[in-house]
Amino acid sequence: MSVFLWILQILLALMFIGIGGQRLVRREAQLKRLPWTDGYPPAAIRALGVAELVAGLCLLVPGLFGWAPVLTPLAGAGLVVLMALAVVMHLRRGERQSAILPAILLVMSGTVVWGRLDQML
Known part of the structure; x- marks a missing residue:
């Protein structure tokens, strides 16, 4: 189970570090071109990027x-x-x-939560 969880954590970390990093370094005009960003200020999108980047790092760093x-x-x-x-x-x-990928990532993240909490208790 531990190897499986590590594989999930690495995949999730790579995905969220990449996505979060892109949201932080893209110019405002590039952020506005994404279809789902209509109505969201660039600061909110960047805050989301920070949250994703930090979460991605926290999936790996503590265990490593x-x-x-x-x-x-x-x-x-x-x-x-x-x-x-x-x-x-x-x-x-x-x-x-567009809801499919977040749904898959939700299940993967939930599996990590369940597996790591189970190991801690």
């Missing part, structure tokens, strides 16, 4: 260095919330296809 292992399931739980909100947002906008 043995620092505060409780951060891993907490980061996963934060990603569950973010991805649930992303799914809802896409569905409310009628973007069913």
Whole structure:
């Protein structure tokens, strides 16, 4: 189970570090070109990027260095919330296809939370 969880954590970390990093470094005009960003200020999109970047790092760093292992399931739980909100947002906008990836990431994040909490208890 531990190897499976590590694979999930690495995949999620790579995804969220990449996505979060892009949201931080893209210019405002590039952020506005994304279809789902209509009505959201660039500061909110950048804040989302920070949350994703930090969560991605917290999926890996505690386990790699043995620092505060409780951060891993907490980061996963934060990603569950973010991805649930992303799914809802896409569905409310009628973007069913765009809701698929956040739904998959939600399940992956939830699996990490469940698996790591189970190991801690």
